[in-house]
Amino acid sequence: MKIFAATLATETNTFTAVPTGQVDFELHGSFRGDGSLKSPTGIGVFHAELIKLAAQDDHTVVESIAAFSQPAGRTLRRVYENYREQLLEDLRAALPVDAVQLYLHGAMVAEGYDDCEGDTIHAVRQLVGADVPIGVELDLHCHYTQLMHDSTDITICYKEYPHIDGLDRLRELYALTMLQAAGKITPTTAVHDCRMVGMWNTTVEPMKSFVSRMQSYEGQDGVLSVNLGHGFPLGDVAETGAMLWVVTDNDPIKAAALAKQLGQEFWTMRHEALKPPTPLPQAIARVQAHEGKGLIVMADVADNPGGGAMGDSNFVLQALLDAGVGHFAIGCYWDLGAVALCQSAGVGATLELRIGGKCGPMSGTPIDLKVTVRAIVEKHTQFGLNAHFPLGVGVWVQAENGIDIVLVSQRGQVLAPEAFEGLGIKLSDKKLVVVKSAQHFNATFGPIATEVIYADAPGSTAKDFKNIPYKTRSLNYWPRVENPWVI
Numbered sequence: 001m002k003i004f005a006a007t008l009a010t011e012t013n014t015f016t017a018v019p020t021g022q023v024d025f026e027l028h029g030s031f032r033g034d035g036s037l038k039s040p041t042g043i044g045v046f047h048a049e050l051i052k053l054a055a056q057d058d059h060t061v062v063e064s065i066a067a068f069s070q071p072a073g074r075t076l077r078r079v080y081e082n083y084r085e086q087l088l089e090d091l092r093a094a095l096p097v098d099a100v101q102l103y104l105h106g107a108m109v110a111e112g113y114d115d116c117e118g119d120t121i122h123a124v125r126q127l128v129g130a131d132v133p134i135g136v137e138l139d140l141h142c143h144y145t146q147l148m149h150d151s152t153d154i155t156i157c158y159k160e161y162p163h164i165d166g167l168d169r170l171r172e173l174y175a176l177t178m179l180q181a182a183g184k185i186t187p188t189t190a191v192h193d194c195r196m197v198g199m200w201n202t203t204v205e206p207m208k209s210f211v212s213r214m215q216s217y218e219g220q221d222g223v224l225s226v227n228l229g230h231g232f233p234l235g236d237v238a239e240t241g242a243m244l245w246v247v248t249d250n251d252p253i254k255a256a257a258l259a260k261q262l263g264q265e266f267w268t269m270r271h272e273a274l275k276p277p278t279p280l281p282q283a284i285a286r287v288q289a290h291e292g293k294g295l296i297v298m299a300d301v302a303d304n305p306g307g308g309a310m311g312d313s314n315f316v317l318q319a320l321l322d323a324g325v326g327h328f329a330i331g332c333y334w335d336l337g338a339v340a341l342c343q344s345a346g347v348g349a350t351l352e353l354r355i356g357g358k359c360g361p362m363s364g365t366p367i368d369l370k371v372t373v374r375a376i377v378e379k380h381t382q383f384g385l386n387a388h389f390p391l392g393v394g395v396w397v398q399a400e401n402g403i404d405i406v407l408v409s410q411r412g413q414v415l416a417p418e419a420f421e422g423l424g425i426k427l428s429d430k431k432l433v434v435v436k437s438a439q440h441f442n443a444t445f446g447p448i449a450t451e452v453i454y455a456d457a458p459g460s461t462a463k464d465f466k467n468i469p470y471k472t473r474s475l476n477y478w479p480r481v482e483n484p485w486v487i
């Protein structure tokens, strides 16, 4: 069989004014036809895995684009349209194909396109016709739209947050698509709109067990796949929110019944499942009370570049300085000017450095500190969520009282201790590390932490789900209203 594959992913925070442009994709990785070769442990990892699976079955893969951008505001129209046209051009050249595999995010929004993925999949469907299976893998923070549903045969999203299971889901999608292509199954999907907006960590209960519960149905009695797309709360589009969908083998009644049943179970546990972050003063008090008991990891969830924040907010650092807390590490600050000044000064130099607080009101105000440049790494990187993520130039600066700060020239959330230790900072010597990340850090920091604190501070990815200023999405959702089912 001939399988056509493409990857295009970014998560769009429509409340962020900073647009996502071509350079943003190229910074992380933008390939056409050779992503699996040029970036096999980066953005090409999905194609590389698919090619491996297909080779075992004597199938061939035609690779198209593979591109990812760190989340920010709406993608520029011409940038999205260009990627879509490249994909369609490659598909036209590859026709006829026996199956299509698309690795998309599900919350990509461009100028003029509130549902980039639906638009792309629909265009693919127009080209391949009704009989060629289209399998799509989405991020857990997807908006599973009607258009995606109508244009796809099988859609599977990640089950875990942090997203440690991207390759596991890819293997499932591949297996099911191949069964369909061979005429052995007839996938049918039913969706339950949960009418909920939030972000749910799957490392803790009750979500941890809910993931297992969804999986317990798969492979039984004709149930092929069970998915909970959490939605991305900061994407203001009509279909933002949690959707639960079930794929069965030609059994729409069972699919609908199970989607509704599991959707209602998710609703029933809503108060327990949606855990609010800890107010910053309380988070700092916990750090102070924890003295000498190992490493605390504090997440600055409101300044998560993975959700479109700028990664230069100072609210947490300022509060720690005000409280007299020392012996901690914090990062990664996206601060091009500070990086350049440190490069110019060189390793070993001591200088007065203005750090962070530069991108806008949600970044707070800059902090001036006397620091020593301890290390500069020209191509700083970290490995997390099955792939390498570049951080550009990485700089370790040290202020008095054992405060280590990581500055980077490429915006990115913290995914692994390597973000600090790759520069020489020893986290085992610290009592606290502050990570600019909402949850993905937990996959690698969780095992080394004695306590993980999700701190609530101002910022553009703050978790105030009740009061998101939606203009497009309906306001009839929990937790904004107590019962969205009365309407």
Ligand SMILES: [Zn+2]
Binding pocket: 139, 140, 141, 163
């Ligand atoms: Zn996600």
